[in-house]
Amino acid sequence: xxxxxxDPNALANKVEHIFVLMLENRSLDHMLGFSSLKGxxxxxxxxxxxxxxxxxxxxxxxxxxxxxxxGADISMPLxxxxxxPDVVIQLAGEKATYPPGGPYPPINNSGFVVSYxxxxxxxxxxxxxxxxxxxxxxxxxxxxxxxxxCDSWYSSMPGPTWPxxxxxxxxxAGGLDRSPSVxxxxxxESVLGxxxxxxxxxxxxxxxxxxxxxYRGDRGPLVGGIPIAGALKGIPIADSYxxxxxxxxLHKNYSTHFTWIEPxxxxxxxxxxxxxxxxxxxxxxxxxxxxxxxxxxxxxNSPLWEKSLLILTWDEHGGFYDHxxxxxxxKPGDKIVTPGEVxxxxxxxxxxxxxxxxxxxxxxxxxQLIDHRTYDHSSIPATVExxxxxxxxxxxxxxxxxxxxxxxxxxxxxxxxxxxxxxVSAVADAAAAPEPPSExxxxxxxxxxxxxxxxxxxxxxxxxxxxxxxRPAILARVRxxxxxxxxxxxxxxxxxxxxxxxxPSM
Numbered sequence: 001x002x003x004x005x006x007d008p009n010a011l012a013n014k015v016e017h018i019f020v021l022m023l024e025n026r027s028l029d030h031m032l033g034f035s036s037l038k039g040x041x042x043x044x045x046x047x048x049x050x051x052x053x054x055x056x057x058x059x060x061x062x063x064x065x066x067x068x069x070x071g072a073d074i075s076m077p078l079x080x081x082x083x084x085p086d087v088v089i090q091l092a093g094e095k096a097t098y099p100p101g102g103p104y105p106p107i108n109n110s111g112f113v114v115s116y117x118x119x120x121x122x123x124x125x126x127x128x129x130x131x132x133x134x135x136x137x138x139x140x141x142x143x144x145x146x147x148x149x150c151d152s153w154y155s156s157m158p159g160p161t162w163p164x165x166x167x168x169x170x171x172x173a174g175g176l177d178r179s180p181s182v183x184x185x186x187x188x189e190s191v192l193g194x195x196x197x198x199x200x201x202x203x204x205x206x207x208x209x210x211x212x213x214x215y216r217g218d219r220g221p222l223v224g225g226i227p228i229a230g231a232l233k234g235i236p237i238a239d240s241y242x243x244x245x246x247x248x249x250l251h252k253n254y255s256t257h258f259t260w261i262e263p264x265x266x267x268x269x270x271x272x273x274x275x276x277x278x279x280x281x282x283x284x285x286x287x288x289x290x291x292x293x294x295x296x297x298x299x300x301n302s303p304l305w306e307k308s309l310l311i312l313t314w315d316e317h318g319g320f321y322d323h324x325x326x327x328x329x330x331k332p333g334d335k336i337v338t339p340g341e342v343x344x345x346x347x348x349x350x351x352x353x354x355x356x357x358x359x360x361x362x363x364x365x366x367x368q369l370i371d372h373r374t375y376d377h378s379s380i381p382a383t384v385e386x387x388x389x390x391x392x393x394x395x396x397x398x399x400x401x402x403x404x405x406x407x408x409x410x411x412x413x414x415x416x417x418x419x420x421x422x423x424v425s426a427v428a429d430a431a432a433a434p435e436p437p438s439e440x441x442x443x444x445x446x447x448x449x450x451x452x453x454x455x456x457x458x459x460x461x462x463x464x465x466x467x468x469x470x471r472p473a474i475l476a477r478v479r480x481x482x483x484x485x486x487x488x489x490x491x492x493x494x495x496x497x498x499x500x501x502x503x504p505s506m
Contacts, residue, residue, distance in 0.1 A: 016307040021261045021295050023288050024278040025318025028355040033131045034070045039368030048370050051151045057323045059113040066113050066126035070133050076281040080319025081119045084345050087158040090115045100346025107325040129321050138420040139289040148360045148369035148406045154326050155316040155353030156377040164315045168377040170200040171397035175336035177347040181448045184340035185456030186479045193233035197334040198393045201381045203234050208390040210257040214240040217264025227262040230457040237461040247298035268451050269488050270437040289422035306412050310361035317354035326352035332394035360403045363412035375401050442485035455487045458494035
């Protein structure tokens, strides 16, 4: 069958299980810009290549140009900035600002190096322009070669992890335009978790008779295995499953329709995320390569393979360079229903964020397929809704592209049962292992951070497993937390309880 001729409605008869694996903080150019992937255009069937790098793209700092270069390190020396104001600078230049309510300033992708210097990268400003070669990411490149790569998949808003992950789970950020704070997330519990006017994808699945499951990273060093999905209203954290059981579970009469897989986030306490599998920049990229390989091979070698769809993507660009200007986007159009001044910068959500990698996996997807059509994380709920036959949550997923048109093979194609191993030595991987945070780091305030978000999820777990009369005391204890050390003590207590109370696999 030729590209573009497949009936997308036929997908509903082929797919019974949709899996999503979302990793952390990498742009498309950073991961696949030098991949030189070639294949057929998913829409036209003509020969095409990935919209990657020519090699002459650059950013300047103090009059010195820094070009993109092939070859990137296993881990970054520091975490590039990627909060909302930082991304404004990365996309629109050094002096750019965003007026509350918009419009977004003109974009020329010129401020990535400047922003990296502001993060502390002045000794090597060009670090942020380094991009991996195929040999450095053999797992991702093998998957992209054997299935479909989407080179116009954008993060849903120009900002950090939490709002972008919310778009993948609700086609909206619910107004959140930055990382959360302790004060905010305590207020979220007045509505029993972060809420959306039209609910989340998980709530919609339940309302339409479809099942879902969340796999979390196994508890690792310094926070690690707490799922961000646990911040949402209606998500019982005790009902999440350890990822270490994922492969075996797929051989146990697995009937779940939608499976959301979260990596181990490693050490969130000190903002390094070392020791995890999320590919956060200061952590080893190898952990994420292993996670991709394990997830694909678990599904590929299970009884579910011929009825499964896997969507692999990254939540946002993490401050890394990408040369394609993101365009205006459909505003979700929903009201803010979660308290706590979540819309701090007045962002109206009418603009996409930076491109991120996305690979779509199914035995019905031909190898070497390249899709240039526009997607964003709202394409995840859009796909789930259209496959399982229920309506959109917001205006964003109502108009979002879904991936059904990539199913171009009439019958399942033969696909590899194994992917290559990650290309890194044990010595290099060990260099990215977490270290105990310094006393100075432990004494820092939590502030607006991923750590505050994980603290919220730990608090939600304690609330859902404690008698109602203890609720005021729990909220008061968390509200009084100020330092990273205090947050660590609380989160680790909750993580131990969560592991001890693990529900049995099915």
